[in-house]
Amino acid sequence: MWNTDQLLSRYDPATGTLDGASPVERRLADLRGCFADRGAFDAALALDNPVVYRVGSVAPAEGEGDLHYGVGCVMPGRIGDEYFLTKGHLHAWRPAAEFYFGLAGEGMMLLEDESDGASQMVPLRPGHAVYVPGRTAHRTVNTGLVPLTYLGVYPARAGHDYATIEHCNFRACVVERGGQPVLVPRVRSGVVCH
Ligand code: F6R
Ligand code: ZN
Numbered sequence: 001m002w003n004t005d006q007l008l009s010r011y012d013p014a015t016g017t018l019d020g021a022s023p024v025e026r027r028l029a030d031l032r033g034c035f036a037d038r039g040a041f042d043a044a045l046a047l048d049n050p051v052v053y054r055v056g057s058v059a060p061a062e063g064e065g066d067l068h069y070g071v072g073c074v075m076p077g078r079i080g081d082e083y084f085l086t087k088g089h090l091h092a093w094r095p096a097a098e099f100y101f102g103l104a105g106e107g108m109m110l111l112e113d114e115s116d117g118a119s120q121m122v123p124l125r126p127g128h129a130v131y132v133p134g135r136t137a138h139r140t141v142n143t144g145l146v147p148l149t150y151l152g153v154y155p156a157r158a159g160h161d162y163a164t165i166e167h168c169n170f171r172a173c174v175v176e177r178g179g180q181p182v183l184v185p186r187v188r189s190g191v192v193c194h
Contacts (some may be wrong), residue, residue, distance in 0.1 A: 002060075003105060004021050005020070006060055007059050007060070009021065011071060011103070013057065013103070013104065013129050013149075016054075016071065016073040016104065016147055016149040017054075017071060017073075017169075018056050018058060018070070018071045019055050020058060021056030021057055021058050021070065021071065022057055022059075023024075023054060023055070023056045023100060024054065024057070024131060024133065024179055025051055025053075025097050025171050026045060026051070026052050026053050026054070026055075026086070026087065026135050027032075027049050027050065027051055028041075028045050028048070028049050028050055028052055028079075028087045029045060029049050029050060030052075030071070031052055031085075032035070032086065032167065033166060034085060034087060034088070034169065035063045035079040035080070035082050035085075035162050035173075036080070036082055036104070036173050036175075036186045036187065037079060037080035037081075037082065039080075040050060040079050040080035040082075041080075043107075044108075048156075050075065051075060052074065052075055052077070052085075052086075053072060053073060053075060053086055053140075054072070054073050055070050055071070055072040055073070055086075056070055056071055057069070057070035057107075057142075058070065059156065061156065062153065062158065063185055065156075065167065066155075066156035067154065067156060067157050067159070068153075068154055068155075069113060069151060069152060069153040069154070070151070070152050071146050071149060071150070071151055071152075071164050072104070072140060072149070072150055072152060072173050073087065073138055073148070073149045073177065074086060074105075074141070074142040074148045075087050075142065075147055076142050076144055076145050076147065076148075078176060080175075080178075081175040081176045081177070082173050082174065083107075083140045083142055083143050083175070083176065084141070084176055084182065085110070085139050085142070085174070086140045086141075087138065087139070087162055087166075088137055088138060088139030088140075089112070089137065089138070089160045089161055089162045089164075089165055090114060090135070090137045090161040090164055090165070090172060091134065091158040091160065091161065092104065092112070092158065092159030092160060092161045093153070093157050093158050093159055094114070094134055094135045094138070095134040095135070096134055096154055096157065096158035096159075096160045097132060097133050097134045097154070097155075098131075098138065098152055098153065098158070099129065099131060099132075099152070099153045100124060100128075100129070100130040100132060100133040100140075100150050100151065100152050100155040100176050101127075101128070101129050101130075101131075101133075101150060101151045101152075101155070101165060102125045102127060102128040102148075102149075102150050103126060103148070103149040103150055103151060104123045104126055104147065104148070104149040104172040105125075105126075105127045105142060105146050105147050105148035105149055106123075106124070106142075106143055106144035106148065107119040107123075107124045107125075107140060107141050107142045107143050107148040107150075108123060108141045108143055108174050108181055109121065109122045109123065109130050109132065109138055109139070109140060109141075110124075110138070110139040110140075110141055110172065110173070110174055110183075111127055111136050111137070111138055111172050112136065112137040112171060112172070113133075113135065113136055113188050114135045114136065115135060115136060117171055119170065119171055119172035119183060120183075121141075121172075121174055121183045123180070124140065124143065124148070137164070137165055137170060138172060139165075141174045141181070143174065143176075143181040154165060155164075169186060171185065171186060172184060172185055172186055173186045
């Protein structure tokens with residue numbers, strides 16, 4: 001029999017955190033290579049190294065069929081015209097899908113199909129359920145003025161492959177145009193992968 005502490009984790013909307021979760025904090029310096037405009041990134045980092053996002057994950061069990069989940073919180077902000085974002089990843093176990101649910105703020109999920117490289121952005125807002133299929137790179141982008149908070153639920157065996165994204169980055173990025181988020185091809189790349 002599981003005890004209640006293993007089964008229950010409480011979300012605190014005031015802090016955007018789950019109790020019992022193991023927290024990870026990513027600052028701007030941790031996101032080198034993620035933003036398209038490297039000059040704007042270096043200029044911003046020379047002034048400050050703010051927290052860009054936090055994620056707290058809960059791993060109740062590791063068996064086949066088990067689930068892990070986490071709450072992420074991405075701060076509002078931009079580097080040049082590109083909104084603050086998460087590093088993004090593929091799942092190490094490629095078939096693993098993920099369920100995202102928006103809790104607060106407004107943003108986009110940036111998705112990239114590994115098989116054909118097709119990019120897509122999907123709105124993520126309170127009450128939005130977003131299905132991230134397997135074999136799809138995913139990154140969360142805050143397009144609003146307040147922290148974007150969301151729940152993600154994924155197979156325990158999913159794992160994270162950050163290296164593929166660190167090497168090539170996403171093919172597209174979400175930028176502000178006339179006050180609106182739009183999806184554009186990423187042009188200022190240092191590495192040609194695609
Ligand atoms: C887990 C998942 C999310 C992210 C979180 C932070 O599979 O997709 O919980 O871990 O949005 O993003 P990354 O992991 O890309 O730093
Ligand atoms: Zn994931």
